[in-house]
Amino acid sequence: MTILITAGPTVEAIDPVRYLTNRSSGKMGYALAEAAATMGHRVILVSGPTQLDVPDGVDFIPVESADDMYEAVANWIKKADIAIMAAAVADYKMAQVAEQKIKKSADQDTLTLQLVKTRDILGSARQQMNFTGTLIGFAAETEKLITNARNKLQRKNCDLIVANDVSRADIGFHADDNEIVLVSEQGEEPLAKASKEHLAHVILEKAIQLATK
Ligand code: PMT
Numbered sequence: 162m163t164i165l166i167t168a169g170p171t172v173e174a175i176d177p178v179r180y181l182t183n184r185s186s187g188k189m190g191y192a193l194a195e196a197a198a199t200m201g202h203r204v205i206l207v208s209g210p211t212q213l214d215v216p217d218g219v220d221f222i223p224v225e226s227a228d229d230m231y232e233a234v235a236n237w238i239k240k241a242d243i244a245i246m247a248a249a250v251a252d253y254k255m256a257q258v259a260e261q262k263i264k265k266s267a268d269q270d271t272l273t274l275q276l277v278k279t280r281d282i283l284g285s286a287r288q289q290m291n292f293t294g295t296l297i298g299f300a301a302e303t304e305k306l307i308t309n310a311r312n313k314l315q316r317k318n319c320d321l322i323v324a325n326d327v328s329r330a331d332i333g334f335h336a337d338d339n340e341i342v343l344v345s346e347q348g349e350e351p352l353a354k355a356s357k358e359h360l361a362h363v364i365l366e367k368a369i370q371l372a373t374k
Pocket of ligand 1: 167169184185186187188189190227246247248249250251252279280281282283284297298299300301302313325327333334335336
């Protein structure tokens with residue numbers, strides 16, 4: 162099968178020297194890419210900037226901003242049987258990126274940046290990108306994990322949501338381990354804390370089961 166995976170953070174420019182980003186290391190997405198390639202699938206990895214080595218044997222599409230990631234996914238998702246969106250995409254970007262470095266004001270103690278919503282890549286996969294394959298999203302939550310994940314499952318027309326609690330330091334963002342709940346129409350499957358590599362294999366087995374049912 163061909164599996165498209167998004168990973169890592171996005172980077173949204175403020176001015177030529179500053180940006181908005183988040184704590185995603187890319188570990189979860191890269192573990193999925195590595196596991197899928199090891200299982201013999203063709204992997205398209207669309208990734209924001211990370212410190213990680215690109216797994217052997219994957220087609221690597223590096224991107225920076227949420228807009229770049231949207232365009233890359235829109236372009237490549239046509240080839241995919243399964244799409245798994247593990248990236249932490251910025252929900253907001255600058256309304257207008259400043260052309261020159263924003264100078265510190267001598268007489269104002271506060272600075273207000275005007276942000277606008279980015280496009281939802283996962284939420285656009287079905288209608289705007291006409292994706293008919295198996296669609297898997299993540300839900301990074303600090304409260305109401307299952308309720309919020311279930312909302313995302315429906316709102317974004319997914320077959321599966323991988324829910325993780327990102328309020329804990331030992332799992333989620335940047336950690337080597339994760340603890341997840343697989344949320345689908347069939348119900349909820351909680352998985353105990355384990356390495357991202359191990360959980361990547363479990364997520365992929367579930368994805369392939371959904372894709373071949
Ligand atoms: O990279 P690591 O350090 O290993 O950390 C892993 C992780 C915590 C980043 C990962 O497990 C995870 O939860 N990824 C999703 C992060 C996220 O942005 O979740 P969300 O609940 O805000 O978004 C829901 C889904 O919509 C996600 O699949 C996201 O990729 C997608 N999305 C969000 C916004 C947007 N503009 N476009 C999107 O496609």
